[in-house]
Ligand SMILES: [Zn+2]
Ligand SMILES: [Zn+2]
Ligand SMILES: [Zn+2]
């Protein structure tokens with residue numbers, strides 16, 4: 001990382017920039033904190049960098065509102081910074097700026113803006129950028145030795161529209177007015193310890209006024225805060241639309257809810273026949289859309305020259321099915337955006353008949369003996385994913401609330417640049433994985449048994465409440481609260497995925513945070529039943545082959561049996577086993593908790609929602625379990 005006016009102030013791996021920090025995020029450095037600036041300030045003048053090619057992901061970024069985007073770029077980074085701090089690599093980095101704009105002297109507690117002239121900055125040793133620091137220039141209580149360290153005043157203001165602002169200390173201590181004694185009053189921040197600023201007092205040295213930060217903590221305190229000015233410090237401007245939310249919230253620098261990445265991710269999979277056809281249909285939609293029925297297809301094929309491109313698919317039924325799929329798919333005039341479908345081509349590749357050519361990005365292998373005898377009837381296919389490549393793009397960020405994994409509109413996405421960007425930051429990682437396909441017969445039978453069970457009804461109703469409550473201030477007309485309900489199958493597959501991830505972590509010493517999941521559950525009209533568990537850890541060391549070997553017959557039987565047996569009990573039972581969301585509750589899990597099912601935030605694709613052990617193993621009514629009898 002580099003600041004514009006200063007030398008390099010720290011190092012962060014580019015892959016890191018996608019998950020834990022990124023445009024708009026506050027990053028804690030040893031002696032101060034910085035904010036990652038918007039894309040307008042990112043510099044790609046250094047030679048040797050290449051855009052990341054992943055057309056499928058790029059198309060999805062464009063579909064999700066980034067129509068101007070034509071490139072996925074890796075974060076600016078040159079190897080070798082650590083070896084040669086004076087070399088070219090040291091000047092390359094993600095641009096940042098110091099934030100918040102107020103500092104406090106750690107010796108005399110004087111509180112003043114960064115640019116007030118009260119503080120100086122030193123970054124003396126190029127080899128030790130972490131020693132960069134601000135100091136109090138004329139500290140009245142300085143004794144001998146180094147100039148006293150000045151640290152960020154730790155309060156900032158944020159709103160759910162993604163705005164971020166400095167805390168207005170002078171107005172606060174003077175109850176919204178001016179200081180009666182001085183035009184530029186001198187302030188002091190007395191931090192008397194305790195958490196969350198519960199005992200921090202702001203003093204005006206000029207008039208003697210004082211006020212405790214406690215007054216603006218919590219929900220009631222928030223009402224005393226000023227209205228949001230729409231400040232976007234990462235873009236160095238104010239939102240031209242102002243702030244529609246208005247309500248600010250007090251945050252402490254370092255709070256985990258100051259920034260959440262909104263990302264899209266795709267596996268680099270080869271194109272299969274089916275998705276190639278779908279892509280073609282999309283390209284020729286203007287013509288195909290007008291066909292009233294399947295019977296017109298032969299005529300259209302003959303008379304419309306551009307439809308010659310469909311000669312590869314002579315079967316009218318197949319082509320008509322693709323047209324219908326396109327017709328039913330999300331259209332831009334639907335109410336609200338939904339995430340682009342990145343999963344269908346992946347599912348098609350995992351379930352394609354015959355073998356695919358192995359590439360550097362994607363290689364699958366199946367055991368010649370197929371699914372182990374003991375698991376037949378449970379799994380219909382087991383695939384070793386020897387190589388995979390995942391590309392992730394940052395499309396925006398949110399503050400205070402995490403973006404909803406289902407619904408991109410639920411939380412306001414803050415922009416990465418002042419105007420529509422032509423590129424977004426992306427990262428690519430390589431890994432390996434296991435793909436398990438759950439038997440369709442097993443899943444179909446289970447769906448029939450559970451769909452109208454009280455337990456599944458409780459989940460559905462909780463989901464409706466969850467969406468309605470979150471949208472309450474925006475519902476004007478019709479509102480389809482079940483629009484993004486992931487479906488019954490999702491609950492069973494997702495729970496099974498977590499059970500396997502936890503068991504893999506226990507048995508193989510993987511940190512569960514280094515594993516990721518993708519659930520392929522499909523929809524009512526197009527049901528699927530697949531789970532991909534994979535490693536896609538930035539800079540992964542030496543685990544190659546470890547995860548894939550778990551798909552060998554013996555290991556898979558052991559793993560599955562242990563995962564399911566462990567699911568029968570939780571150390572929080574009976575509390576956990578009996579849990580179901582009931583009105584007015586709106587949490588989205590049943591028999592699931594940290595002791596039995598939850599995994600880390602980076603592992604779960606749905607924020608630990610849609611989980612319930614009773615839908616996988618018999619802990620309640622055996623009829624509800626996908627596996628009434630364990631293998
Ligand atoms: Zn001082
Ligand atoms: Zn005053
Ligand atoms: Zn705002």
Ligand SMILES: [Zn+2]
Nearest residue numbers: 570576593596
């Ligand atoms: Zn539990």
Ligand SMILES: [Zn+2]
Nearest residue numbers: 604605606608
């Ligand atoms: Zn999950």
